[in-house]
Amino acid sequence: MDSPTPSNREPSWRFSIAPMLDCTDRHFRQLMRQISRHALLYSEMVVAQALHHCQRRERLLDFDQEEHPIALQVGGDQPELLAEATRMAADWGYDEINFNVGCPSPRVQAGNFGACLMAEPNRVARCVEAMVAASALPVTVKHRVGIDDLDSDTLLTAFVDQLAAAGATRFSVHARKAWLEGLDPKQNRTIPPLEHERVIALKQRRPELMIELNGGLDTPEQCLKALHHCDGAMVGRAAYAHPLRWAAMDALIFGDPLRTVKASDVITGLMPHAERHLNRGGRLWDLCRHLVQLVEGVPGARQWRRDLGQHAQRAGADLSVLERSARQLTEAGL
Template sequence: MATDTRYDALSGAAAPAADTARRFSVAPMLDWTTRDYRAFARCLTRHALLYSEMVTTGAILHGTPRGRFLDYSDVEHPIALQLGGSDPVELAECAAIGQQWGYDEINLNVGCPSDRVQNNMIGACLMAHPDKVARAVEAMQRAVDVPVTVKCRIGIDDQDSEAHLTQFIDTVAGAGCRTFIVHARKAWLQGLSPKENRDIPPLDYDRVHRLKAARPNLHIGINGGITSLEACQQQLQYVDSVMIGREAYHSPYLLADVDRLIFGATAPVPSRIDVMQAYRPYVEQRLAEGVRLHTLCKPMLGLFHGQRSGRAFRRLLSERTTVKGAGIEVFDEALQMMQAAAMPRPSVDTE
């Protein structure tokens, strides 16, 4: 279940509903969108929808302890659980467990192209089986009251025409799904690695835009290759929501302006120092739970990218947090270094 972990920047703030928060979301990314990354992201944005890493049905049903895959902190809301699987009965059971755990949305992965998940009938390979996805979604919806959504590609292999995408969307929508987040690249399931599938197939934003125009009654979100909030604002002229992936991890301060530019919030934009100070109590609590400092500081590595002393900050965290027994004093040293770097430099009297 959720852990009631609160800290000053977020204490008392009400989480927006998932349907509202979906206007901007951070993509599910294996090994990246961990609970610690998500807690850190909440120091930057209160409104964005955050996704878990993909969790397979097998991990939830047979893995122990279950909290290893599902635990999160209360501050992470609104938060979506992404499931990997294809069996309707198992997906329905896992969706119900996710709702019991307190997740605000259950998302089905129909976009991951890795060989490992294909062998278990998970991910992008399911785009070739829209009826199977429809049955799974229908079963999941019967099991929960929270939204059930689908994240997919624009196509796979040679099944990548506009007609193929429309047929897939219409079939799954016929089972009751109203929300689709579409990665605007097709996936090559044979011949390309998952990493290559993130870059080599060309982006086709227009296809997603046309899908939204043709299906105005559906919520259509877009994902893939979007790296700035300005690009997000442009996309929102054509689709209902935008999802950002790697850029939100490598350059996390991008998230600081999301609430103002995407959601129209009027709260002050936090500085990078504000973000570290807000995150510190969470780090201290998780250290007390036995979590390594390196794990907790990893999401912060790109926080001062391009800033004065940014490289020194990254080096300090990369080298010092891995030392056995490293504690909050290392975090504090990094914070003090960046506070000093932010101080105005004294003017030089040349007379």
Template sequence: MMDWTDRHCRVFHRLLSRRARLYTEMLTSAAIIHGDRVRLLGFDESEHPVALQLGGSDPADLATSARIGEDFGYDEINLNVGCPSDRVKDGRFGACLMAEPKLVATCIDAMKRAARIPVTVKCRIGIDDQDPEISLDRLARGVIAAGADVLIVHARKAWLDGLSPKENRDLPPLDYDRVYRLKAALPHVPVIINGGIASLEEASAHLAHVDGAMLGRAAYQDPWRLLNVDPLLFGEDAPHASMKDAFEAMLPYIERELSRGTRLHAITRHFVGAFHAVPGARAFRRHLAEHGVKPGAGVSVLQDAIALVEERSAPAIAA
């Protein structure tokens, strides 16, 4: 979710579910060690529980980054071994590390020694010509032996040779059964499934076989789904009765950010799918697109956009 799940997005999503665990966009260990840590790692206290997702392949650097993340207050450190982008491959991190399971295990061991909070791994079932029965099992057993607390498995291969990053999100066939078999083989290990899950009903069905389900694009593109997470999956009331109520609760945060020099569009760009299939949604998007990008745009732009949309309460939202 690079360039998507920044801190503004996560504050918004937290207003839709108290219980869902939020993940940062992937940050490289080099950026954290040498970059502006406050800008890269700063987050709002309301985001908890929130996990820091790291990219890298140097055990010492990842250990340092994990310790820094813990000091910043994150609840989990996640090592990404699944991202197929060209930037990731060239930097020897992400999905290409599926070919180096021993190195990944060494990285996890170093991170576990450096941080007291949970350290988790997000991976694919394999890459290129690897046999998923062998590649996933080898990586999983290696990182678990090294101390990984949770495995998050995107149930697709990544084809680093021949497919673009965008194509890798859709074209390789999904193999949920392979993830189920991993869980059956490692019953004591928490396994979370990811990839192509388009609704909370699908996520709930997966929970008969694994310990958790991760939504990426479905949650970002149609965030209204998150209003049903707590009622459907945890038996608790949603934080807000409707998307409009959630936006009302978001206004103080937006005003604080604007006073610090943040542009309105940097925040409202995450709201595009908020009213999917609701009368007035197109007018809402158009108003934000036309007025939210203007210099000096304030919360009134968002309020005026919301006024163009009909109300819809959380219980009426279908997953």
């Protein structure tokens, strides 16, 4: 999956950017690829049923070659549709496919997928089996440590055992349980306590399985600590809110020479992608809405964000907006 790279390089999933709805679109992935050349990137969750019915699947599946390595995350509960989605992912050139069994959104629950499927391990196993049979892509699963009252280490272990037997190759475990009633998705990311020790204990019980720790990893140091116990570290909101914080990960994990990545470098690196997006009829703000987090904690950051937002949201905003923003940052040494 990581070719062409040296055979002794750590696999990309040792450090990954979690799939996040309304965040990890192709523009944010391009941004993160400026910061890390090797981290595994994920799409937003794509619903298998939507893929089946969509007439313009490229809107849901397209990505640019420089985004590799990249995984498609899918949601659903029908094995045949998930198998079809897996074949599409392989045809489109994705490196992996990930099955979402962790999202607690009421809208997702209404479709009987996401975290509520942890109550139906047999159904999840059938879905994984169908996905594995559909292509040669690695099939991975993202899930919680538990849901509602189905929240014990015995149940968690049985869950991953059954999915591993069905062919799942890796488990991204969000170290919080999900309350499916009474908490909204945002609250489910913060109110249930973090239980890293339970994910670590799962890895200790099943050392032969590939287990990634997800949830509450806010700094590179925390990721490195997680890697002492688990096979991978997956970062979500902290990557979106503080993208430049992760610029050293290629050196710390993948053995690259340490390089300084400035905000101006990121914007300059995004110019070809922005030009392609505008030429396809896209709006500059589609990309720039992700850039406002690039600059923080320095004098003038708020004014720079305000200027970028005002200019990028105007009708007809073009590359000159990015060029101006990059020039401002370069003059400030950022």
